[in-house]
Amino acid sequence: MTAATLIDDLFSSGILIETGVDGLYGRSGAFEEVIDRFNALITRFGGGDGATRVHFPPGISRTQFEKSGYMKSFPQLAGTVHAFVGNDADHCRLLAQLQAGEDWTEGQKPTDIVLTPAACYPLYPAVAKAGALPDAGKLYDLTSYCFRHEPSKEPTRMQLFRMREFVRIGTPEQVRGFRESWLTRGQEMIGLLGLPLTVDVANDPFFGRAGKMLANNQRDSGLKFELLIPVNSEENPTACLSFNYHQEHFGSLWGIKGEGGEVAHTACVGFGMERVALALFKHYGMDTDAWPEGVRKVLWG
Amino acid sequence: MQDRIREIFARNSFLPVAESTLGAEDDLYKAGLTSFASVQLMLALEEAFDIEFPERMLNRRSFASIAAIAACVGELTSTTV
Numbered sequence: 001m002t003a004a005t006l007i008d009d010l011f012s013s014g015i016l017i018e019t020g021v022d023g024l025y026g027r028s029g030a031f032e033e034v035i036d037r038f039n040a041l042i043t044r045f046g047g048g049d050g051a052t053r054v055h056f057p058p059g060i061s062r063t064q065f066e067k068s069g070y071m072k073s074f075p076q077l078a079g080t081v082h083a084f085v086g087n088d089a090d091h092c093r094l095l096a097q098l099q100a101g102e103d104w105t106e107g108q109k110p111t112d113i114v115l116t117p118a119a120c121y122p123l124y125p126a127v128a129k130a131g132a133l134p135d136a137g138k139l140y141d142l143t144s145y146c147f148r149h150e151p152s153k154e155p156t157r158m159q160l161f162r163m164r165e166f167v168r169i170g171t172p173e174q175v176r177g178f179r180e181s182w183l184t185r186g187q188e189m190i191g192l193l194g195l196p197l198t199v200d201v202a203n204d205p206f207f208g209r210a211g212k213m214l215a216n217n218q219r220d221s222g223l224k225f226e227l228l229i230p231v232n233s234e235e236n237p238t239a240c241l242s243f244n245y246h247q248e249h250f251g252s253l254w255g256i257k258g259e260g261g262e263v264a265h266t267a268c269v270g271f272g273m274e275r276v277a278l279a280l281f282k283h284y285g286m287d288t289d290a291w292p293e294g295v296r297k298v299l300w301g
Numbered sequence: 302m303q304d305r306i307r308e309i310f311a312r313n314s315f316l317p318v319a320e321s322t323l324g325a326e327d328d329l330y331k332a333g334l335t336s337f338a339s340v341q342l343m344l345a346l347e348e349a350f351d352i353e354f355p356e357r358m359l360n361r362r363s364f365a366s367i368a369a370i371a372a373c374v375g376e377l378t379s380t381t382v
Contacts, residue, residue, distance in 0.1 A: 072337065209359065210340040216360040217336045249335075 006232065006282055007155045013286035022151040023159035030288055034277045037299035039143075039164065041192075042271060045185045046166055051141035056122040058115060058145035058160075064125050065114040069253065073206050073214065077148040079115040079159075082108035115147035119163040120268050127169060128254040133264055137170020139178070143273075155278055156231050156238045162273040167266060169256060172247075175267040179243050182269040186227050186241045192298045195229050195279055198237060202226040223247070229279040240275045244268050302371045309349055310367075315342050325368040330361065339364050346370065352377040 010016040017026030027035075059081065060068075070078060084094065086107050097104035116122065119142045127138060143164040150157055168178035183199065190197045202224045203215035218224055223245045228237035244267060250256065251264035258264060284291040303325060310320035317333040334342070342364060347353055352374065354363070363373045 069337075210344070212356055213340050213343055213359040214336050217339065220361045 006278075007153060009286055010155055010278075010281065015281060015286055016155065021159070022153055023157060025155075025158065031277060031281075034280055034288060034299070035162070035273050038271075038273065038276050038280075041189060041299060042164060045189055046141070046182075049139055049166075051139040051166055053141045054123060054126075055142065056116065056119075056144055058147065059113040060116050060122045062110065062112045062114050064122065067125075067253070068121055070117055070121075073204070073211065074117065076207050077117060077150060077205070079117075079147040079149050081111045081113040081115060083111050085109045116144050117148060118146055119144040119165045119270070120167045123167060124250045124254040124256065124266070128256045132257055132259045133169060135259065137168065137174045137264070139169075140167045141165075142167065154232050156272075156275050158274055161275075164271040164273060165268050167268045169251070169264050169266050171258070171262075172265045175265045176245065179245055179267045179269070183225060183243050186243070186269065190227060190229065190240070190276075193280065194292065194295055195283055198228050199225055200228060202239065202242065229276075231275070231279050231282050238272075238275055238279065240272050240279060242270045242272075244270070302375055303367055305349065306346070306367055306370050306374070309342075309345050313341070313345060315339075320367075323367065325371075326366050329364065329366055334364070342370075346374060350374050350378055 007016070011018050015028050015031050017028065019025060062080070065078075082105070084091075084107060086094070090107050094104050094107060120140075123140055123142060127133075127140075141164075143162060145160055146163045147160055149159060151159060166178075166182070168175045187197060187199060201219055201222055203218045204224065206212070206214040206218075225243040226239035227241040227243075229240050231238040246266045246268075248263045248265055250266045256264040256266075280291070280295070284295060288296075307320050310316065315334060315338040316323075316329065323329070323332055329339075339361075343354060343359070354373065354377070358373050358377075362369060364370055
């Protein structure tokens with residue numbers, strides 16, 4: 001099955017709803033049910049760890065976004081929110097441009113909000129503001145819709161999608177231990193769903209030649225691993241979970257420190273919620289009632 | 302060559318420590334060279350020596366020590382001159 005036919009199947013069965021924009025889709029109740037059940041499965045694995053749940057809307061402060069350095073690494077993926085801030089005359093011109101089918105966006109000005117690129121981005125400044133970390137460090141559980149400007153016909157590469165993340169903040173030992181445990185748990189969890197998987201070292205899609213260097217550094221240092229499941233093709237399996245060790249990057253950027261003043265290390269495990277759901281639809285078909293009994297039992301109990 | 306590389310370090314703040322405290326073979330990452338600083342270092346070297354690092358050199362090893370940098374720069378300047 002090619003990518004085109006998978007997305008056709010998803011549209012024709014009403015699992016996803018077309019909008020005319022690649023990577024921007026409506027979700028059916030059946031699709032959301034699978035997301036809910038997978039969320040519950042994640043909680044079954046990680047819920048006992050005592051993570052603090054935090055929820056941010058899918059936008060972050062532009063000031064924080066600027067400080068985050070995202071534009072250094074991923075300028076091609078960012079989405080800024082703009083709005084009309086003109087007067088009556090500007091409004092008239094805007095309406096005339098719309099009427100004539102001309103570019104009407106010249107008067108749009110940036111707001112103080114940027115679309116969230118990863119669920120954990122708004123977390124770090126909030127943690128830094130809360131003061132010194134306790135000895136046990138911190139563990140958070142967050143979910144957010146995220147935006148990445150990479151339109152594609154592959155249903156697994158959406159522009160607006162949900163990411164659930166557990167974020168560990170603490171000593172290097174604490175965060176590395178956290179990542180190791182999720183590498184094991186992640187494979188166990190996807191194994192329970194009967195999906196074929198591989199785990200591989202990976203890199204983020206850093207921009208440009210400097211990005212090539214950052215990507216190579218990240219791979220050489222084993223900072224990012226992905227759990228991949230074939231969805232669009234066997235040759236290019238899709239990253240559905242990712243396990244990231246940021247070292248001191250966010251700790252030193254935002255000033256997150258322990259009681260003794262040492263800079264905190266951070267790591268996260270991210271779940272691509274739509275990607276896992278799509279893997280299930282791809283492997284087991286568009287009718288969730290007809291999914292294998294074992295898989296249904298894991299998800300629905 | 303190594304002296305010119307040391308001058309580039311001295312003019313910039315890639316490291317939290319003075320380059321004069323480091324030996325030619327000392328690990329720059331252990332000395333505090335971050336990923337982002339290594340990119341800035343790469344760009345500064347390209348400008349100073351009028352070279353362009355090929356993709357095969359865009360990795361940690363190429364910038365791991367002053368001696369490693371000198372070897373890469375030496376290779377590029379000898380083939381481009």
